[in-house]
Amino acid sequence: xxxxxxxxxxxxxxxxxxxxxxxxxxxxxxxxxxxxxxxxxxxxxxxxxxxxxxxxxxxxxxxxxxxxxxxxxxxxxxxxxxxxxxxxxxxxxxxxxxxxxxxxxxxxxxxxxxxxxxxxxxxxxxxxxxxxxxxxxxxxxxxxxxxxxxxxxxxxxxxxxx
Numbered sequence: 001x002x003x004x005x006x007x008x009x010x011x012x013x014x015x016x017x018x019x020x021x022x023x024x025x026x027x028x029x030x031x032x033x034x035x036x037x038x039x040x041x042x043x044x045x046x047x048x049x050x051x052x053x054x055x056x057x058x059x060x061x062x063x064x065x066x067x068x069x070x071x072x073x074x075x076x077x078x079x080x081x082x083x084x085x086x087x088x089x090x091x092x093x094x095x096x097x098x099x100x101x102x103x104x105x106x107x108x109x110x111x112x113x114x115x116x117x118x119x120x121x122x123x124x125x126x127x128x129x130x131x132x133x134x135x136x137x138x139x140x141x142x143x144x145x146x147x148x149x150x151x152x153x154x155x156x157x158x159x160x161x162x
Contacts, residue, residue, distance in 0.1 A: 011089025014082055018066040021081055022052045023132045031057040031064025034127035042131040045105050047078045051129040053097070053109075058125055067111075069129070070094055076104060086114035 015030055026036045034054040037043050047053065047069045055065040067082030076099040083091045092114060100123050101108040109126055110119045 012083045012091065013089075014066050014084045017081075017083035017091065018052050018068055021068045022050060022130075024052050024130055026130075029063040030055065030066040031062075033064070033066055033130060037130040042133050043128050044131065045107070045128050047072050047106060047129055048131060051131050053078075053080065053106075053129055054127045055124055056127050059122075061124070065124075067095075067097075075099075080111065085111065090114070 015026075015028070015033075018030075019025065019027075024033075024037070024041060026033050026040075028036065031054075033052065034043070034056070037054070049069055049072060051069045053067045053069060055061070055067075057064050065082070065085065067080040067085070069078050070081045070093065071079040073079065078097050079094045080097050081091075081093045082095065083089065085092060085095070095114075096112045096119070097109050098119065099106045099108070100110050106126055106129070108123045110123055112118075113120045
């Protein structure tokens with residue numbers, strides 16, 4: 001029997017945490033989520049509870065970052081739930097994030113950092129928000145005629161099995 005050691009244990013990353021909390025079924029590094037979501041999930045630049053805030057690669061944050069919106073406080077402040085921000089593997093809930101973009105479009109934020117007990121000086125770019133609104137989006141499939149058509153009910157049931 002192999003017993004895991006601290007050296008072999010991997011800290012929880014932001015991606016599996018955001019996927020579990022939000023239900024957004026995307027894989028890969030956080031910086032890829034914004035583009036992956038196109039055509040699969042609704043996207044926008046307005047924070048909503050349950051949405052995933054997607055951040056691109058930036059400075060030392062080369063894999064990007066994803067966090068879920070836990071609460072919208074006002075038009076320029078939210079509370080986030082996320083992992084692996086302040087310390088490797090650390091899960092944080094109710095973390096304050098402020099929109100510091102010039103246009104108020106959530107394209108740049110500052111996020112609370114537990115280690116410094118401050119919002120910090122760095123303003124991080126944001127690609128936008130991915131909404132898991134329950135709408136299933138399918139990529140365009142090639143047209144094939146097999147002599148039969150699936151009813152809308154069958155298609156809807158198949159989408160629920162994902």
